[in-house]
Amino acid sequence: MRIGIDVGGTNTDAALLGDDDRIIATAKTPTTSDITSGVTSAIRALDPPMESVTAVMIGTTHFLNALIEGARLAPVAAVRLGLPATAALPPMTDWPERQRVAVGGHGYLCHGGREFDGRPLSPLDPEELKRTAADIAARGLTSVAVSSVFSPVAEEDERRAAEILGAELGPGVHFSLSHELGRVGLLARENATIINAALRDLAAAIVESFAKSLAEVSLTAPFFLSQNDGTLMDVDFARAYPVATFASGPTNSMRGAAFLSGLGDCAVVDVGGTTADVGILAGGFPREAAGESEAAGIRTNFRIPDVLSLGIGGGSLVSPDGETGPRSVGFRLTEEALVFGGSTLTATDLAVAAGRADIGDRSRVAHLDPEFTARALDRIAERLAETVDRMRTSAGPLPVVAVGGGSVLVPAALPGFDDVRRPGHFDVANAVGAAIAQVGGEVDRVFQVPEGRRDAVLAEAREEAVGRAESAGARPGTVRIVDVEEVPLAYLPGGATRIRVKAVGDLDLNGISTTHAPAGAGDTHGAASHA
């Protein structure tokens, strides 16, 4: 059995799945500020036979929220290897003020880095790095982000620099290296690395509190965190790469919707209290947004699902002219909505009045004019349909799967979309999505592709991606390639091509150690590995 948990801003949802993937129990409890008690009460509500649970998968928006709030971030030394190039724009220059202040704004420009074909841009200067280390030590910084020009092509300089800095700074200082976090595009990759470095102390604390929650309910199974792409990371990886959790929320709910509906290709409408988030599933995985993404106003290059948000949710306010949202009562729905004895007309009240949902006290909305209710609900359906239509990629029929607590607002058919489904357990789709997650491996860098060698180079990249998935804990034999992308770099000789290959496989529980070591001292620099 597995437990999937989604720790959201408002609710902590949980689902217990059998080894045959059947859903045995689900639970919804309020998120608590200490995280721990919310998670334990969600697990207790599931009431699982603790000794039969083989793995716990947790999705959390905690790290993204910390960045948005600029709170609980550790100060970071951002060391960039690239002089004399890249001096035109020092690290964190175009960050929003709040986040730059929160991480301290300590940028260092040093020599090093490569050209697109791996040639040195300028040699690494150990003395310069030692001087940098002295300044880092003097400022008391214990988290270091290292970025280097073209490190996705050649990573050695970042590793070497981390060794030199590490030897000077001694134990207790951890390193985030950009080639492990991003792809070509220095600024976005560097930003992701700095954010990661700023979150590492928090990651250790969060992982520890999850471990504590499980220990409190006597769960000894290993636990994993959900990543942006819907795959899992183990606790060592989570401590080292917290930034990889940023977009796990929408990914989990879309993957959960796919699982619950049995559809691999569909649109997913996830309606919460304030927004309806629309995404597209292709082959069971969310379609990813093109280009760069932003996190809290900082551009990064995480792969995130392409999601369009509409300001309509279960708690949205309904105005006298029948328009709904974008203002919402949010988590105060159970106090302010008419059906709960409040005085605010919300979208949920419309659904109850129209007989679509049985929530709260129906008699409290009996006075609503049925014609007004129908018109307002039709308008919601129209706007939802417009949003789904904007996301679709072809004129062919597209099934729509509605999930989330507010999905009672989605009617059985939307204009232009006849096939609308709301599967069982729709209100905990994100927890289900966490529970069914697989293990992935990705290769994304610039390869030299000489003429006639394309197939061989691609095969090499695929093999590497499969190897990475296996070393991250995927069961050999179950790993398949889910995405291949080739982008030739313009105006360059030697067939320089950015190749990205993503492989995914089932979690191999036999290969996983069952100790969740308490977080803290153990510091990992490498990728997740469970030999």
Next chain:
Amino acid sequence: MGSTIRLRTLGFMHVDAGALADFARGCAVLGSGGGGPADVTLPVAGQAIEECGPVPVVDPAALPADALVMPVGLVGSPAVAAERIGGRDEPARLRDRFEALHGAPVAAVMSSEIGGLNGCVAVAWAARLGLGLLDADSMGRAFPRMDQNVLELAGLRPGPAVLADEHGHTVVVDDVDGAHLEQFARAAVVAFGGRAASTDYPLTAGQAARHAVAGSVTRALALGRGEGPAPLLTGKVSSVRRYATEGADGEDATGVLLEGGGPDAGRLVLVEARSEFVAALEDGTPLAVVPDVIALVDVRTGWAVPVEEVRYGLRVHLVTLPSDPAWYTPEGLRLAGPAAFGLAGLAGTTGEHRAAGGSS
């Protein structure tokens, strides 16, 4: 030439930090889908203005006719420029070498290519050099080759051209025609690691006033503020086909199908691209053909979308603009008209479209 040159600015026209994003957005439109994204050069220009102050925008006619103007831009691969985001000293190196070659001080900077990422490069370097930026450029848009510019059409010499990198390496290319400049510069750019700072087609302020594309900077600012023409169509990208053109040296090409929405429902427009968008056709009839500027502007962000980032489902405005009149002369069309992009069949329509179309 005197050692001090009086710069008369156009009213209060400056490219300052506030106007910069508008300017970059306008440059993206003028890029016609090419010229590289400004996602790196925009903050680089912002940083240069932050450190060195705003850049006065200068009318070429306001300078002494014999004042020396340095056209500038980056050449090479945008993917390399996204890693090697530039040093601080490249513009000074270019200028020092340029002044040594000409034996005279540079009075102002001009953009070699207003479209795409190079518009912001000119702003950044003008700021770092403490010079004004001419309200003009060499292309009026973006083109893939260095010699595809209106100064070539006017008979100006490409050399001496200077290429430089962050290390201070410089290469001078001289005594070449436009096609040779392209060949020599491309070869040097490989040795430079795929990216170099460049100045080519040196000229005087008088020549700039007569031959360069006039008003490019103010046009980009206006376009970026949304003061452009009404879209020809608003709709969504309903298919993207990437392919190689026929022939031994086939180049990468893209065919984009736009499906009109709202008031444009039922309309279908095919947009053809090489490294830029080169034609927009409705029912086989050209709406716009290179050298017209053709841009797909993302409805959500307001930014023109580069050819390589066009994808299914994107909601866009199709916007077209006439290019500089020099591009519609027989010589202009030969250098950068439909035939130069493998669209010889559309050659005849361009002139007619131009004759019937707007003015610039």
